[in-house]
Amino acid sequence: MNMPAPSDLQIRPDGTLRHLLSIEGLPRSTLERLLDAAQTLRPQALGGTALRQRLAGRTVCNLFFEPSTRTRSAFHFAASRLGADVLGFDVSTSSTGKGETPADTLRTLEAMGVDCFVVRAREDGAVAALTAAAKPQTALINAGDGRHQHPTQGLLDMLTLRQARGEDFSNLSVLIVGDVRHSRVARSDIAALRTLGCRDIRVCGPASLLPDAGELQGCTVGHDLDAMLDGVDALMMLRLQRERMVEGLVPSLERYFADYGLDERRLARAKPEAVVLHPGPMNRGVEIADAVADGAQSLIREQVSNGVAVRMAVMLELLGG
Amino acid sequence: MNMPAPSDLQIRPDGTLRHLLSIEGLPRSTLERLLDAAQTLRPQALGGTALRQRLAGRTVCNLFFEPSTRTRSAFHFAASRLGADVLGFDVSTSSTGKGETPADTLRTLEAMGVDCFVVRAREDGAVAALTAAAKPQTALINAGDGRHQHPTQGLLDMLTLRQARGEDFSNLSVLIVGDVRHSRVARSDIAALRTLGCRDIRVCGPASLLPDAGELQGCTVGHDLDAMLDGVDALMMLRLQRERMVEGLVPSLERYFADYGLDERRLARAKPEAVVLHPGPMNRGVEIADAVADGAQSLIREQVSNGVAVRMAVMLELLGG
């Protein structure tokens, strides 16, 4: 990890957003402005025609070097409900890219009139690297680069927490559970929580799935989930990729669930009003029990809805709609 | 087969449609209301902007667990000509579904603002089962589930028959030919014909491709096509999947065409004004001869056009547009 914070790439001297590459380096004022905008957009985010003129005539391209129908759909809805044209360009299944550099693919689509690229990439930092190919007025949104960042997920998680617990994060206790080592979601969430003033960030997982200590400075780190639940306001459960078992990082899914799965018994150890988040897609019975996923404390579906609003807010800020 | 008629799932107490899952269990009045609506929509179904406000701001998702570009295109056109946003979500080729339940995939897309899901599934009854995951205001349309039902195909076939032969089906003789055993089209057509009062439904195919007798109660069943053509008003030819040969259910395509293929000679045995339907895609020279497929009695292209109108009618009824 240890990517350089690309704040110089994503923030203009006047403080407005030029690209959205990482939560790292985003000033608190920018983060809060985006969250406020998303909250305002939220009632129109799921349908209707009220916002269709905002980005009418603009073009957004989902440029995916790694496949994802889920994230791509959320961006698709956000853009099209703002009236933008949306093109999906899946390089991972396309013949086009053969021998062509990602920069040339971007330049070509830009020359066709794309104003904003939503980019998912396999390598850490690949989206920031692509900004060098873009014209000054073209905006890039990082929709996930390797294990590095997934900033709109970080934003939607913060929006969901704010709706549940209010805007003051200073007295909030947040516990992140699971495969933090490989998770761009966790990295974005931790950065966002820090920026918003959260002082009690707890990180829990098996040693094989935690990152180097340097990345978690200021966080309380541990391996015993039951011991870390006391007083927790929010639990952020991470998806366990099944390949971790193949890689020998996890002995078995059953064992993982026994040690790190969130079930009702464990949830009862957190604060009574604690909320549960998960970025999806869920492995039910692996990192989360059905009763919790579908229970009253779960905000998982609300996260998804907030995700559309957050992406709208980001696009409007980037494209000045 | 023997799926429970899901009339309780698809019809509200006030008689309006909540989902469209099966022709089985649809009251005649509902069927006829949908056909009337489709007929009214038909002149605008293939283009123009007259209907673009009807579902403006609503979102339709083609959620396909089994690939189909053809049916998906028809639903795409129906929805977009009514002004809806349409998202194609192909689970069969997507990485998203990995480990995620179909219900969670639906709930996620629903949380993004999808109002109506067009669902194709491999298993009989899978679309009806998915309704349990949907919110009260979300509508599902079965676009084909296994061998069970394909209700919009049933509706478009009935609309095509009505246009050719009038609304009174009581004196109509309809002959369905081919692989009825594996055909959701045949099941939907038979149910629709029964509901609309057709009293002479004939079913013809090799024993290996006919369903259990219980399914065909009230139909005239036989294996000799030439012997069943007399007095027929409409021939509904079914597609023969080539895999039936691999499975040993059909000796050869040549043999099948000799026994069950519709050529001009055979068509001449039906009524002079008999019409020919086929759900597509056609295997020319297998279940139908070129001269019949492209002949004056063929309504095959009209079926396709009616398919757009029927799907518009269903969406408008479901979404109250």
Place this chain on the structure above:
Amino acid sequence: MNMPAPSDLQIRPDGTLRHLLSIEGLPRSTLERLLDAAQTLRPQALGGTALRQRLAGRTVCNLFFEPSTRTRSAFHFAASRLGADVLGFDVSTSSTGKGETPADTLRTLEAMGVDCFVVRAREDGAVAALTAAAKPQTALINAGDGRHQHPTQGLLDMLTLRQARGEDFSNLSVLIVGDVRHSRVARSDIAALRTLGCRDIRVCGPASLLPDAGELQGCTVGHDLDAMLDGVDALMMLRLQRERMVEGLVPSLERYFADYGLDERRLARAKPEAVVLHPGPMNRGVEIADAVADGAQSLIREQVSNGVAVRMAVMLELLGG
């Protein structure tokens, strides 16, 4: 090669375009009318809503029998910025086509209301052949058929040349370099240059990648690139498919670049104001050096932008928008 010029198929008796199949057989007046229209559309081609009513309510289908995300995207943007509905129908990855003829696939989509098909096919002449299946009012655009033609690429290249060098091509020296034998781009460009009055067309490549002499009548043909650069106004570099190496037509990519790659040293031998074109996607370091691709004389990105305008002009002429 030696396809019959399909002028009878693509031009109506009144001189208007019915299909766009080939640059061969297009009268100069038609070519120039399309280029003039594209030039007029160019300022609106990359975004905005000014043209959205032109094809509102019309439907364009990208019917691709050979995959191409790049060309498909250009047509997608052209159609959608004119307000048309666009459907992508990728037969190469679809299950639909199984056993269905291309003509039936076209007829089916036409029956759903498609007004214009953009067709890419593997076989020379396949798009012209498909016109026989279409209704009189349905238009086809050849988006590349085998090694035969790619007429919108020819048009966009001519538009790019005109912008750089003016409308009089009679004193222009154009050099086409590379795999002419397998290139539909080269065939379209040569035909367009001839029709527009260009008298000095030079073609350079290894003997294994040049077509039969009969195809290049009137062109200056050679194998020594350095010897052919003198006085050249425009260089049209062709993409080298890597499979040519597997086929033994090219010894190595390094060797190819040494002999036929365009670098700064070579470019300096052409006229000082010479421009460089490439249809994309580029193999940097194979047929073109970075310094040239990204240099001041490169019009490669301008070609891409012109490609949207040209496709708009063609669709408007075909659909009478």
